[in-house]
Amino acid sequence: MFKKILIANRGEIACRVMKSASEMGIRTVAVFSDADKRSLHVRRADEAVHIGPSQASESYLSIERILEAIRETGADAVHPGYGFLSENKDFAEALESEGVAFVGPPVAAIEAMGDKITSKKLAKDAGVPTVPGHLGLIESGDEAVQVANGIGFPVMIKASAGGGGKGMRIAWSENEVREGFQSSRSEAAGSFGDDRIFMEKFIDRPRHIEIQVLADKHGNCIFLNERECSIQRRNQKIIEEAPSPFLDEETRASMGAQAVALAKAADYHSVGTVEFIVDAERNFYFIEMNTRLQVEHPVTELITGVDIVAEMIGIAAGEKLKLEQKDVVAGGWAFESRIYAEDPYRNFLPSIGRLSRYRPPPEDVGGAASIRNDTGVIEGDEISIHYDPMIAKLCTWGEDREEAMDSMRKSLDSFEIEGIACNISFLSAVFDNPRFISGHITTSFIADEFPDGFCGVELPDQTLQRLVAAVAVFQVISETRRTQISGQLSNNARPVGREWNVSFDDKAFNVGVANSNKAYSASFDDGTRVIVETSWQPGQSLASISADDAELTLKVDPISGGFRIRHRGTDIRASVRAPRHAELGALMAKKMPSDMSKQLLCPMPGLLVSLQVSVGDEVESGQALCVIEAMKMENILKAERTARIKSISANPGDILTIDKVILEFE
Ligand code: ADP
Ligand code: ADP
Ligand code: MG
Numbered sequence: 001m002f003k004k005i006l007i008a009n010r011g012e013i014a015c016r017v018m019k020s021a022s023e024m025g026i027r028t029v030a031v032f033s034d035a036d037k038r039s040l041h042v043r044r045a046d047e048a049v050h051i052g053p054s055q056a057s058e059s060y061l062s063i064e065r066i067l068e069a070i071r072e073t074g075a076d077a078v079h080p081g082y083g084f085l086s087e088n089k090d091f092a093e094a095l096e097s098e099g100v101a102f103v104g105p106p107v108a109a110i111e112a113m114g115d116k117i118t119s120k121k122l123a124k125d126a127g128v129p130t131v132p133g134h135l136g137l138i139e140s141g142d143e144a145v146q147v148a149n150g151i152g153f154p155v156m157i158k159a160s161a162g163g164g165g166k167g168m169r170i171a172w173s174e175n176e177v178r179e180g181f182q183s184s185r186s187e188a189a190g191s192f193g194d195d196r197i198f199m200e201k202f203i204d205r206p207r208h209i210e211i212q213v214l215a216d217k218h219g220n221c222i223f224l225n226e227r228e229c230s231i232q233r234r235n236q237k238i239i240e241e242a243p244s245p246f247l248d249e250e251t252r253a254s255m256g257a258q259a260v261a262l263a264k265a266a267d268y269h270s271v272g273t274v275e276f277i278v279d280a281e282r283n284f285y286f287i288e289m290n291t292r293l294q295v296e297h298p299v300t301e302l303i304t305g306v307d308i309v310a311e312m313i314g315i316a317a318g319e320k321l322k323l324e325q326k327d328v329v330a331g332g333w334a335f336e337s338r339i340y341a342e343d344p345y346r347n348f349l350p351s352i353g354r355l356s357r358y359r360p361p362p363e364d365v366g367g368a369a370s371i372r373n374d375t376g377v378i379e380g381d382e383i384s385i386h387y388d389p390m391i392a393k394l395c396t397w398g399e400d401r402e403e404a405m406d407s408m409r410k411s412l413d414s415f416e417i418e419g420i421a422c423n424i425s426f427l428s429a430v431f432d433n434p435r436f437i438s439g440h441i442t443t444s445f446i447a448d449e450f451p452d453g454f455c456g457v458e459l460p461d462q463t464l465q466r467l468v469a470a471v472a473v474f475q476v477i478s479e480t481r482r483t484q485i486s487g488q489l490s491n492n493a494r495p496v497g498r499e500w501n502v503s504f505d506d507k508a509f510n511v512g513v514a515n516s517n518k519a520y521s522a523s524f525d526d527g528t529r530v531i532v533e534t535s536w537q538p539g540q541s542l543a544s545i546s547a548d549d550a551e552l553t554l555k556v557d558p559i560s561g562g563f564r565i566r567h568r569g570t571d572i573r574a575s576v577r578a579p580r581h582a583e584l585g586a587l588m589a590k591k592m593p594s595d596m597s598k599q600l601l602c603p604m605p606g607l608l609v610s611l612q613v614s615v616g617d618e619v620e621s622g623q624a625l626c627v628i629e630a631m632k633m634e635n636i637l638k639a640e641r642t643a644r645i646k647s648i649s650a651n652p653g654d655i656l657t658i659d660k661v662i663l664e665f666e
Contacts, residue, residue, distance in 0.1 A: 001317050002026050002077040002101065007041070008066050008091075009081030011376030012393060013293070014041035017079045020309035029073045031066060033059035035384050040376050047073055054386045060084045063091050070100055077101040077316060079309075083388065086292040087114050087163070103316040105270040105291045112266055113289040117160045117198050123286045126265035128258045131156075131277065131285040133200025144181040145174050147199050154202040157181055159188030159195070165235035166191045170202050190634070203285065205442040206277035208232065209244050211259035212300045212308070214323075215269045216315045222325045223256040224300050224308070230441045231430060233348055238423070239430060240296040240336045242303045245401060245439030251282050262289065271297075271312045277443070295338070295393070298374060302334035302397040333404040334397045337412065337427045341389040341631075344426035344454040349604035350389045350631040351658075355381045356419030357541070360392060361411040369407045370397040383420050385606055385655075389631045391422070401439070405431055413553040413567060414542055429457045429569030457569030465509075466547035467554070467572070469522035469530035471563055472500045472511035473545075474556060475576045476520070478538045501582035502562075504574045508582065598646075598665045600637060602656040606630030610652050613663070617645045626662060637662070 005021050006029040007014045018028045018041070030045035035054035042048045049069040052059035059065060061084055070078065078095055080086035080103070089110045095102045104110070113119045117137070120130045134147045137160070148155045148171065157180045159167030167188035169180030181197060189195035208229045215221035228244035229237040247255075259274035266289075273294045276284040297308045306323065315321070342348045358379040364371045375392040377383070383391065394411055398404035412428045430436050433449055442448075459467070479496040502509050512523045520532045536543035536556065543554045555566040562575035577585060602608075609627040613619060619639040628635045643665035650662045 002313070004029060004073065004075045005077045005079055005103070005313070006031065006066070006070055006073060006075035007045070007079050007081060008060065009079075009084055009086075010036055010039065010041055010060060010387065012374045012390070013081040013083075013295075013376070015044050015376050016374050017081060017293075017309055018044050020307055021079070021313065023307075024310060024313060026077075026313070029069070029075050031060070031069050033386075035382070035386050039381070040378050049073060054384065056084065056386065063088075063094050066091075067094060067098060070095075070098065075100065077103055077313070079103040079313070080292065082290075082292050082295055083164075087290070089114065101316050103270070103313055105268055105272060109266045109268045109272075110291050113272075113291045115160050116158060116162060116288055117196070119289055120286065122265060123262055123289075126262050128262050128286045129284065131200040131203060131287060134198060136198065138181065138197050138199060141178040141181050144177050144197075144199065148174070148177045151199060151201050154204065155199050156202040157184045157197060157199050159184055159192060160198055161188060161192040161194035161196065163192070165232075167197075168235055187634070203277050203279055205444050206230075206279050207244070207246055207441065208237070208275065208443055209247065209255070209278050209284070210273050210275040210294075211255055212294070212297070213259050213263045213268070213272050213274060214306075214308075214311055214315070214321060215263050215272070216321045217269045217318055218320050220321045220324075221260050221263050221268070222321060222323060222328060223259050224304050224306060224328055225330050226252060226255065227294075227296055227299055228441075229296060230443050231436070231445055232443050233446050235443075237296065238338045238340070239427065240299055241401075241404075242299040242334050243330060245441075246278065246282070248282075251278075251284070255284055258284075258286070262286070270315055271308055295390075296336050298372060298393060298395045299334040299336050302370065302372065302395060303330045303332055304328060305331075332397055332399050333401045334395060335404050335408050336393050336395045337408060337431075338390055338423075339392040339394055339415070339417070339427070340423045341383045341391055341420045342423055343421035343604075344423045345456070346421075346603055347453055348423065348426075349635070350385070350606070350633060351421035352383050352385055352605045352630070353420040355379055355383060355391075355417065357416050358391075358418075359416040359542075360394070361414045369399075369403055371395070371407060371411050372397075385630045387631065391417075405437065409568070410553060413555075416541060416555060418541075425456065425566065425569050425571055426454050429454065432457065432568055456571055459568070459570050463552075463567075465524070465528070466530055466532075466545075466550065466552065467565055467567060467570075468502050468509050468574070469511060469520075469532050469547060470534070470543070470545050470552075470554060471502045471565060471574045471576060472513050472522050473515075473520045473532045473534065474536065474543070474563055475500050475502075476513045476515065477534075477536060478558070481538050497578055499579050501577045501579050502574050503577075503582065504572045510579055600625060600662045600664075602628060602650075602658060602660040602662055603637070604628065604630055604635070605658050606635075606656060608650050608652050608654045608656055608662070609634065611648065611650075613645050613648075615645050615648055619643055619645065628656065 004027040028045045030042045030048040031051045032042045051065040085091040092102045092107045154172045157169045169184045171177040171180045185195045212224040227242045229240045231239035273290045275287045278284045341351045360373045372395040396407040514521045523529045534545040543556045557564040606628045609629045611626045612624045621641045623639045646664045646666040648663045
């Protein structure tokens with residue numbers, strides 16, 4: 001077995017690999033860039049080597065820097081994690097010539113599978129069904145149209161070197177094919193330095209289901225069942241589960257057999273994932289093979305009990321698989337929620353800043369309902385524009401799907417992240433969505449269910465009333481505390497008001513609160529009452545309450561004149577006033593929002609890559625104005641209507657803050 005493993009990665013996956021390595025008695029080496037000096041993965045490792053500046057190209061993506069770190073520490077193996085150099089054959093080759101083990105597949109398999117055209121050909125030859133399409137390179141818009149007509153619309157235009165959902169376009173018409181071909185090609189050239197494009201049939205509303213394979217160097221290959229990864233935005237996964245609610249035993253066995261056949265045809269060893277899309281009739285089609293540890297591997301670990309990272313390390317060290325196919329037993333149900341530093345209310349744009357609060361729910365692995373949180377951050381960390389915005393993977397396991405979902409809802413409710421925007425409220429909304437709950441999901445679930453983007457969830461009236469009651473109770477508790485702080489004895493303290501007006505958006509409620517000890521009775525104008533029990537105290541940011549016997553976890557922040565309450569997919573700013581103040585408030589003139597329609601504001605913090613217009617230009621609706629890049633994502637900002645550019649107040653190369661004015665229209 002290896003003595004020392006260097007992990008050529010950062011964040012949660014570096015921490016995850018170190019965990020298994022340490023348990024196997026192997027020493028661990030972290031590498032880090034300037035931005036990561038104090039990161040969790042550096043603290044978790046036995047040794048750490050600085051490898052360069054924050055830009056990934058000069059640090060985590062630099063083969064030379066990593067090789068130097070290996071020589072410096074004498075590591076005898078390297079685990080690449082995912083992303084970065086994990087599917088880079090030059091890296092695997094460089095390690096080979098250095099005499100260091102690569103904890104991953106053989107170079108030839110990386111090469112064959114890293115390319116979508118080559119891998120589809122390989123799959124076809126191995127008898128694995130692939131998405132119908134054209135397996136040649138497409139050189140021009142005209143050729144693209146011709147090929148699309150041959151395949152039949154709609155089509156998917158793809159970059160052969162593609163990954164991470166980039167370089168991919170759907171086209172429903174000849175015009176869209178021409179446009180999509182050009183934009184796919186330039187995105188591919190920019191992202192992968194490789195502009196080869198091919199095309200396949202676009203399968204409308206499929207599921208994404210993938211098979212985890214494990215293969216050793218002795219010809220043994222097994223599969224650890226499937227993961228359902230249909231919940232995606234921008235063709236990237238955000239919620240995964242195992243098993244898939246859609247597969248029957250027969251389809252599972254057949255997909256597994258195909259995945260194993262493909263791995264064997266590629267002389268594969270290590271862990272890998274064969275991705276399929278599956279149509280409504282359970283026809284499945286190969287789309288690609290990822291020759292690395294997958295982000296969502298924990299859900300498979302939770303249902304099979306196999307430590308996939310430990311297996312991966314063992315295989316690289318030449319060990320035989322400990323399991324045979326018949327030994328693979330899957331039990332229960334597991335979910336993974338990817339927690340991203342992104343703003344669900346702003347079209348999921350990345351968010352940066354300091355994690356002023358980071359309190360995940362306590363882990364509880366191995367219990368009746370397990371909670372696992374794979375993370376790479378700690379409170380106080382800075383989330384920068386340099387890397388992927390994923391900060392944690394919250395996983396839950398239960399005896400069945402219902403139990404695992406319920407545990408996820410509770411865990412999301414008690415997961416505290418402040419200082420940056422994050423997608424927790426959106427994830428909660430998905431776990432409360434009836435279609436998601438029914439398991440009838442496809443890759444267009446988010447587009448179908450949130451057609452206008454995410455704008456928070458309307459809570460059922462009953463839950464809403466409970467939250468309003470809770471707000472009134474929090475007010476009474478806070479007021480009581482204030483009277484105590486004034487130093488007076490409680491028996492002659494000034495009386496705390498019992499009648500409160502709670503309002504948010506355009507709703508207002510009068511609530512009367514009576515209490516004995518920790519039980520409060522909140523009564524409403526219509527005569528209804530909610531009994532609230534809580535031991536919440538001012539200063540606590542999480543409140544567990546029981547409202548009419550329902551157990552709820554709320555995030556509570558005092559704001560000027562009230563409380564901000566977050567629960568599931570809602571985020572409300574409730575103002576609390578004495579009834580007399582509320583009456584007067586209703587008579588005040590409303591402040592009009594300022595007219596921002598003449599300005600183009602930067603929607604996310606990032607780098608202004610290029611400006612497509614100059615002062616005086618006449619632009620049309622849909623025309624590109626500029627390109628902003630942050631966290632591996634390029635965003636083209638477009639004109640929303642015909643207008644003339646009056647002034648420009650940013651230059652290419654500038655780092656822009658959120659809401660910075662980029663240009664003004666006349
Ligand atoms: P998966 O199917 O596992 O989500 P992807 O191809 O989307 O696979 O990417 C794998 C993971 O690696 C994703 O979380 C992605 O954000 C991350 N990733 C991809 N490219 C990079 C990169 N250049 N730097 C850092 N992380 C990356
Ligand atoms: P990447 O390398 O970026 O992960 P994939 O080829 O795995 O690219 O595709 C990513 C996602 O795009 C899939 O999970 C699926 O949702 C969607 N997709 C890919 N190919 C097709 C297709 N032919 N028809 C419909 N959806 C597709
Ligand atoms: Mg993929």
